[in-house]
Amino acid sequence: MYQGSCLCGSITYELSSEPVKVSHCHCKMCQKQHGAAFATYARVPVKDLVYTSGTENLSIYNSSATVARKFCKVCGSSLEWNAGASLPEWTSITLASLDTPYQPENIIDLCTETRVSWFPNNGSG
Numbered sequence: 001m002y003q004g005s006c007l008c009g010s011i012t013y014e015l016s017s018e019p020v021k022v023s024h025c026h027c028k029m030c031q032k033q034h035g036a037a038f039a040t041y042a043r044v045p046v047k048d049l050v051y052t053s054g055t056e057n058l059s060i061y062n063s064s065a066t067v068a069r070k071f072c073k074v075c076g077s078s079l080e081w082n083a084g085a086s087l088p089e090w091t092s093i094t095l096a097s098l099d100t101p102y103q104p105e106n107i108i109d110l111c112t113e114t115r116v117s118w119f120p121n122n123g124s125g
């Protein structure tokens with residue numbers, strides 16, 4: 001059993017199975033939503049992800065017709081990426097929202113054609 005939460009702590013969830021795939025997504029939408037070089041998501045069965053508190057603060061942004069990005073409307077934490085009817089049995093959680101330690105065996109990189117130029121840091125600092 002894994003547990004996770006948003007930054008302000010109002011939204012908590014439990015995950016009752018192991019993630020099946022972990023990826024760094026370098027697409028522009030993930031960069032914008034996370035304000036970061038990439039977003040790291042773990043794919044999990046929809047049925048095994050249960051929100052245990054704070055669902056009144058869970059907001060959804062549809063970044064495309066089928067994709068729902070769920071986040072906390074209080075603190076802005078990104079929590080879930082869901083492809084809706086095009087992938088009905090699966091969803092993805094943001095790996096960094098987990099509170100339980102988890103070490104993926106490997107992480108794949110997606111959408112690397114839009115990878116930012118500044119990560120990893122190639123400067124002199």
Ligand SMILES: [Zn+2]
Nearest residue numbers: 006008072075
């Ligand atoms: Zn929050």
Ligand SMILES: [Zn+2]
Nearest residue numbers: 025026027030
């Ligand atoms: Zn992405």
